[in-house]
Amino acid sequence: MISRQPALLVLEDGTTFRGFSCGASGETTGEAVFNTSLTGYQEVFTDPSYAGQIVTMTSPHIGNYGVNAADMESRGVFAAGFVMREMSKISSNWRAEETLGAFFERLGVVAIEGVDTRRLTRHIRERGAMRAVLSTTDLDPASLAAKAAAAPGLVGRDLVAEVATSERYTWGDEMPPGCDLPVDTGVLPVRPRFRVVAFDSGIKYNILRRLAEADCDVVVVPPTTSAADALALEPDGVFFANGPGDPAAVTYLYETLRELLGAKPIFGICLGHQMLSLALGCGTYKLKYGHRGGNQPVKNLLTGRVEITSQNHGFCVDFSSIGELDRERSGGLDLDPTDLGAWVRAGVAPVVRSERFGGVQLTHVNLNDMTVEGVRALDQRAFSVQYHPEAAPGPHDAKYLFGSFVRLMEGKDDVFALEDEV
Amino acid sequence: MPRRDDIKKILLIGSGPIVIGQACEFDYSGAQACKVLREDGYEVVLVNSNPATIMTDPEFAHRTYVEPVTPEFVEKVIAAERPDALLPTLGGQTGLNCAVALAESGVLERYGVELIGAKLEVIKKGEDRKLFAEAMGRIGLEVPRGAYIYKVADAEAFAAKVGYPVVIRPSFTMGGAGGGIVYNLDELREQVSHGLALSPISEVLAEESVIGWKEYEMEVMRDVNDNAVIVCSIENIDAMGVHTGDSITVAPAQTLTDREYQTMRDASLAILREIGVETGGSNVQFAVNPLDGRMVVIEMNPRVSRSSALASKATGFPIAKIAAKLAVGYTLDEVSNDITKVTPACFEPSIDYTVVKVPRWAFEKFKGTDTTLTTRMKSVGEAMAIGRTFSEALGKAFRSLENGRIGLGADGKDEFDEIKFDRGLTVPNENRMYYVADALWRGRSVEEVSALTRIDPWFIDRVKAQVDVEGLVRQVSLEGMSAELMRMAKQHGLSDPQLAYLTRTDEKAVRARRLELGVKATFKSVDTCAGEFLATTPYYYKTYEEESEVAEATRPRVMILGAGPNRIGQGIEFDYCCVHASYALHDAGFETVMVNCNPETVSTDYDTSDRLYFEPLTFEDVMDIVDAEQPVGVLVTFGGQTPLKLARALEEAGVPILGTKPEAIDLAEDRERFADVLDRLGIAYPAAGTARSAAEAVEVAGRIGYPLLVRPSYVLGGRGMVIAYNEEYLLKHVAEATVVSPDHPVLLDRFLEGAIEVDVDAICDGRDVYIGGVMEHIEEAGIHSGDSACCIPTFTLGDSIVEEIKGYTRRIALEIGTHGLINIQFAVKDSTVFVLEVNPRASRTVPFVSKATGVPLAKVAARVMAGEMLSDLALPAEDRELTRYCVKEAVMPFGRFPGADSVLGPEMKSTGEVMGSASDFPAAYAKSQLAIDYSLPASGTAFVSVCDRDKRAIVGVARHLNQLGFRLLSTGGTAKALRAAGIPVTQVLKVHEGRPNIVDAMTNDEVQLVINTPFGQETRSDGYQIRATAIRHGITNITTMEAAQAVVSAIEAMNDDRLGVSALQDFDQWVPPAPRDGASL
DSSP: OOOOOEEEEEETTOOEEEEEEOSBSSEEEEEEEEEOOSSOHHHHHTOGGGBTEEEEESSSEESTTOBOGGGOSSSSOOBSEEEOSEEOSSOOSTTOOBOHHHHHHHHTOBEEESOOHHHHHHHHHHHOOEEEEEESSOOOHHHHHHHHHHSOOSTTOOOHHHHSOSSOEEBTTBOOTTOOSOOOOOOOOSSOSEEEEEEOSSOOHHHHHHHHHTTEEEEEEOTTOOHHHHHHTOOSEEEEOOOOSOGGGOHHHHHHHHHHBTTBOEEEETHHHHHHHHHHTOEEEEEEEEEEEEEEEEEETTTOOEEEEEEEEEEEEEGGGGOOBOSGGGTTOOOOTTOHHHHHHHTOOOEEEETTTEEEEEEEEETTTOOEEEEEETTTTEEEESSBTTOSSSOOTTTHHHHHHHHHHTTOSOTTOOTTOO | OOOOSSOOEEEEEOOOSOBTTBOTHHHHHHHHHHHHHHHTTOEEEEEOSOTTOSTTSTTTSSEEEOOOOSHHHHHHHHHHHOOSEEEOTTSHHHHHHHHHHHHHTTHHHHTTOEEOSSOHHHHHHHHOHHHHHHHHHHTTOOOOOEEEESSHHHHHHHHHHHOSOEEEEETTOGGGTTOEEEOSHHHHHHHHHHHHHHSTTSOEEEEEOOTTSEEEEEEEEEOTTOOEEEEEEEEESSOTTSOGGGSOEEESOOSOOHHHHHHHHHHHHHHHHHHTOOSEEEEEEEEEOTTTOOEEEEEEESSOOHHHHHHHHHHSOOHHHHHHHHHTTOOGGGSBOTTTSSSBSOSOOBOSSEEEEEEEOOGGGSTTSOOOOOSSOOOOEEEEEEESSHHHHHHHHHHTSOSSOOSSSOSSOOOOOSTTTTHHHHSOOTTHHHHHHHHHHTTOOHHHHHHHHTOOHHHHHHHHHHHHHHHHHHTSOTTTOOHHHHHHHHHTTOOHHHHHHHTTSOHHHHHHHHHHTTOOOEEEEOOSBTTSSOOOSOEEEEEOSSOOOOOOOSSOEEEEEOOOSOBTTBOHHHHHHHHHHHHHHHHTTOEEEEEEOOTTSSTTSTTTSSEEEEOOOSHHHHHHHHHHHOOSEEEOSSSTHHHHHHHHHHHHTTOOBOSSOHHHHHHHHOHHHHHHHHHHHTOBOOOEEEESSHHHHHHHHHHHOSSEEEEESSOSTTTTOEEESSHHHHHHHHHHHHHHOTTSOEEEEEOOTTOEEEEEEEEEOSSOEEEEEEEEEEEEBTBOTTTSOEEESOSSSOHHHHHHHHHHHHHHHHHHTOOEEEEEEEEEETTEEEEEEEEOSOOTTHHHHHHHHSOOHHHHHHHHHTTOOGGGSOOOOTTOOOSSEEEEEEEOOGGGSTTSOOOOOSSOOOOEEEEEEESSHHHHHHHHHHHHHSOOOOSSEEEEEOOGGGHHHHHHHHHHHHHTTOEEEEOHHHHHHHHHTTOOOEEOBOGGGOSSBHHHHHHTTOOSEEEEOOOTTOOSSHHHHHHHHHHHHTOEEEOSHHHHHHHHHHHHHHHTTOOOOOOGGGSOOOOOOOOOTTOOO
C-alpha cells in the first residue's frame, strides 16, 4: 500500500517540503501562498486570481466532499499548484460528481499532499510570500531551489491577459468561452432592470451570479475593451472584477476605468478595487503574505458594522497617497490619514482630496492589520472593495454591496444603507 | 460601544451539581465569566450549590453563595445583595430555568434586577418549541413536522398521521431528559407519559423523525451592534437519533461544501436575529438529509452549553468569557483575541487541525438499564483530542477514555457479539466504533459499514485508513518497521501500546524503536487562526510533523497531570485539585504545565496554567511531553486514579515525581503490606484477607466471617464492590470482580455493620501533619463514601473519638511517607476506631473541605510538595471552632437509567455533589437536599417500610413525622411496629400482596415521601419497584435510616423557616503567605 509517488515543494530560499503526488505528474512554478478557508477548496483553485500561485490550504482535510460542476468559479483551475496535508481519496456529499484526485489528474493540476502545511504557513508568515517550485519529476531540492529562485515573481507582472476572456459574452445567454461544462448561472432576472458591463480580469462566476440576482443583465467584456466600446453597450453601470498579478502592471485597465469615472456608476472588487484606486491616483503595495481566507474582519466605517469576509489578495491600496485629508468631510477630525486604526477607533470614515476626482472616502478597513478594504469616490459615483462580497467560498456578510451597486445605479446617494441586506 | 456603567453589581447563577447532561463545562464558563467581569470592575455575586467548582472559590466572586440554585434561595440572595443585573446564560439549563422562574414570578422586577445576556422573551422563544417553530417559519427555515402533546391520546393521533418512528421531547428538561425515539404504540404511550411527568409544564413535543440524517451544530456569538460570528462548526459522526452529548463529534464540519456550510451559517445568524439574542453565545443544531441536502433546524440554546465549551477548547476562542463581556455592552471588535493579542475577537477561528470528542459512558454502574444510545443523553463525561488529521485525533480520543483500552481497537481487548455482530453496527451503542473498525478489518466495505451505521462514508473511510495501516504493521516485525511506516502509523493515531500489540512486542520496545527511527512527536499550537498570525498563548497538541513549536521557558516547569474524562468516581473534584495545584505553583514561581484531555474542565482552559497540553493521559503521551518540557517535577497525586496509575512507570523512566512517592502510594494500596503498617502502629482495622481464586475467597470468608466487603484491588469509586452476606453471593461477585481488574487479587474485608464512617483529609510535609477536616458520614459504613452525605464538623462523635482519629491520621501519614495530601476513611463502631482505607493523594472531598473550612487544601498541598513546610504557611489552628455546619450530599443519576436499581451500596454511583451550610445540622442538611431535589415535602403522606434491623429506630422518625403533620402509610411489619409504639398509621399492601398496593398509591401521587430501607441482596423485589416508582414520579425516596432521621429534622428546619443564606466571604478564609524566596525543588 505504501506505493506513494513522492513530490517536493521547494521555496526560493531552499526550504524543502516533502510529500506525495496527488494530482497530475509534472512540475509547476509560482508564488507560494496559503489560504485559511475551512471550506471551499474548489472555489479557491478555480478562482482565476490564483493564477501564478501555488496555493496551500491550511485546513488539513481537503477533497472530502469531492468536486462538482456547480461550484466552479471559472472555466478551469488557475492555481499553479495545490498543497495539502491530506487529500481525501473518496468524495462524500450528495453534490459530489468526481473525486478531487481524479479531477486534478483530468485537468493536469500538479498537487502534493502529506506536507506539514502549518510549517509552510508559518514560514511564509515569517519570511513573506515567495517563489516556489512543486515537482513530481525532479526530486532534487537544490535543483528545485535554483529553479524557484530563477522564476519570475508576481511584482510587475500582468497575468490578467492569461486568465480573462478574449471574447465578449452575456451571462446566462451564452456559455463563457472556453467552458466545457454546464455552468451554474444562478437565478437570472426575468426582466433585468440594469445593464452592467463587467470588465473581465479573471472574474469569478459568483460575482456574475450575484449581479444577475440583483436584476442586472451582465455583458462580460475582455479587459482590453476600450471605454468607448464599453459605453457603446449603453450600460447602467460598469463593473471591474478580481484578477491575478500585480495591479500596477495592468495599466491599460485602470486607464480605461479612469476614462469611465464620472460617466457611469462603477463598482470594483479586489483587482477592480485596486484599478479604481490606481485610477484615482493612489499607490498600491505588496503585503508581506497577503490575506487569503474566509474569516477576515472588515469594519464598514459608515455603518459601524463588522463583516466577516472572504479575501484573496496579495497587494493592497495606500489610501493616504491620493491626497490631503479633507477635514471637513472627515467628521472635523484631524487624525493621521495613514493611521487607519485611529479612524476605526473614532468611528469616522475619512475623506482625502484627489485634485482631479474630488473626495475619496475610506469606507472599509481590515481589523486584523488595519489595511484598506474599501474606498468610494464621493464625487464620481464609484466604490470598490478589496475583499469578496460574492464570497464563494466564504461568508455572505458583505452581499449587501451588490445592493449598494444597484442603489448607485438608481442614483441614490446612501449606497451603503443596510435595510435590504441579508 | 464601551462597557455599561449603569450596572455595578451582577448576579451570576451557576448550574449546581454535576449531573448527566450538565457537567463541569458550566464551571469552566462560569469561572471565566466571574474572572472577566471582576477584571472589568464589576461586583460579582454568585450562587452555586456545587462546592467542587472553581467558580465558587472565594476569590472568584465578591460574594459567593454556596446555596441551592432554586428560585427561593436565589431570591434570598437578591434580597441580601440587591444586584443591578442577573446574567443567566452561563449556568446551564438549571441557571436559565431559575432565572426564568424569578423573572416570571416578578422577583426581578420587584428588586429592580435586569436580565442581561438574554431577555426573558428570548429565552422563551429559544426554549419553547412552539414559539421557536413559529419563529423559524417567519424566516423561512424548516423544522421537522411536530405537534405539542398534553395527553397521550394526542400523541397517538399524531403518530398515526406522520408514521413511526416519532421523536418525543419533553419541554424544559435538561440534556433531553425524558426524551426518546419510539417505534411503536406501546413505546409511544410509555415515553409520552414519562415525558409529561418530567416536563415542568407537562408538555411534550412529538416530531417527525429525521433519524439517520447528518447532524451539525454551529456555535454563534452576537453583540449589541449586530455583529455576529460563527466560532465553530461541529459535525456529529453519529447520525440524528443519538443525543449530541452521546455522539462522537468532530470539529470543524468535514463533509459540507462551502455552499452548504454558508447556507447553514446564514441560517444560524438569521436564527439569532429572529430569536433576538442580542449579546452572547448560542448553539444552533441542524439536521441535513444526506440524500438531497435538505436542511432542517433542530433547536437552539440561547446560552453557553457543553458544545460551546467544546468549541472554545477546540478553537482557542473563549466563548463564555466573551459572552460575559458582550453582556455588559462590549462589542466583538472591542474585545481582543487572547491568543494573538493583536487581532480582534470579531472574527471566525480557522483551525489547521482536527478535533474529535468521544463520550464516556458508565453503563457498568447501572446494570439492567438499556444501553442503547438515543435522544436522551446517558454519557457521564467526554474526552477530546486534537490531531492534525481526523484519524490521528480519533485514535487519541479513544485512548483518552480511561476505559482500559489503548485506542480504537488493535489492542487484543475487543469482545464482539459474533451472533449479532451487525447489531453492534446498526444500533447505536457505546462500542459501535470498535465494531466499525473491526467490520472493516474483516473486509466489509466502507459503503456497507456506512449503510449499516448511517455514519458518513468519509468518517468510515478514515477508520479504514487506520485499519489498513494496522494491516501493514501486522505484516512486519518491530525491527523490520521502516521509519515511513512508523510515521504513518503514528499519523493515523495508533498508540505505542497498539503497535506493541500488532508487532507482538511491548510498549517500551516500540518507544525505543520509534525514537531510534527518528519518529519523534512534534507539538503544534492551537492559535485560532491556522498560523496566519503569531500566537503567544502556549496551548499545544501533539502530532507527527516536521516542525515543533514549544516555546523556550524561563522558569523551572512543574507538570500537573489531570484527571481525564469525567466518569463516576472521578469527576470535577479532581480537576479542582489540579487547577488549585497549578495556581499555587504558578504563584510560587514555577511555570506550570497542565496535561489533560477533558474539554469540560477549568484545567483545560488555556488561561489556567502557564502551558496547556491537550493530550491523553497515557504513559506515551505524557513521556513525549516530558521530553519536550523537561519539568523539574511532575504532580501525579491531584488528578485521581488516572495519573496515579502512571506514577510507577514515569518514575522508572527517570521522571521526577513530586510529593508522595509511588512507593508510598503502593504501600497504602497493598492491603497486606499496609496491614503490617497498622499492626506496627497498633491501629485497628477490619479483619481482612486477600484471595486470588474463588476457593481462596471461600477459605478467607470462613476465617473472617460474614458480612464481607468484597472488592477488586486498585479501583476508584468502588467499582465492582459489594457486600456479601453469604457464600453464594460471594462466589458470584468474585467472578465479576476478577473481570474488572484481571492483574490484581480480590480483597475481602469484614464489613462493620452499623458503624459510623468518618473521612479525614490531611496534608503531611514529612515533619508535620495538618488535619484539613474530619467529616462524619450520615449513611453508615458500607455505602460508598462518594455516595453518602457527610458533615463538617462532626455532629455525633465525641471529642475523644475525634482526637483519636486525628492522632491516627498523623501517625499513618508520617509512617507511610506522605508528602502532600492524604485521605483516610475510618469506621467507628462501639467506640472503636477502625481504619478502612488510606489514600495518600487528593481525594474527592478536598474541595468540600476547602469550602467548608476556608483552607484550600490542594493549594496548601501543592506548596508543600514544592518544598515549603506547613509551619511556614500560616494555617489556621486545627482546633478552631467552626461556626457553621456544612453538609455535602451526593447527587444520583438514577432518573437517567430506568431499570437500574437505585439502592446505595459500596459501589459509587453518584455523578456530583452539593453543599448546604447553616448554623445547625438539620438546616444544613435541608439545604443540601433542596439543592438536589429542588423540593422537600413539607407535609402530606409518608410511606414508611423498613427492614427488621431498622424497626426500632424507625419509631422515633415516624413519631417526628407525625408531629410534623405527615400522614403515615406502612406495610405489614413496619405498621405493626408503629402501632405498637402508639403512632397512627394506615396499612397498605405490598406489591406481591395484591392491589391496590403501595406502588399504585405512589403512581396516583398519593405519597410525598418514601422511607424504605432494603436489606441484604434483595433485588427485583418490592423495594426495587418502590424505588423505581419513586424515581419515575419524582418522589423523595430515602433508603437508609440515618438519612431518614436527617431528612425529617431537615423538613422541620425548613418548615420553621430557618434556612437563611450566607456568603463564603462572611467566614474566615486562608490568606496564602508569599512564597519563601527561592522556592525550588
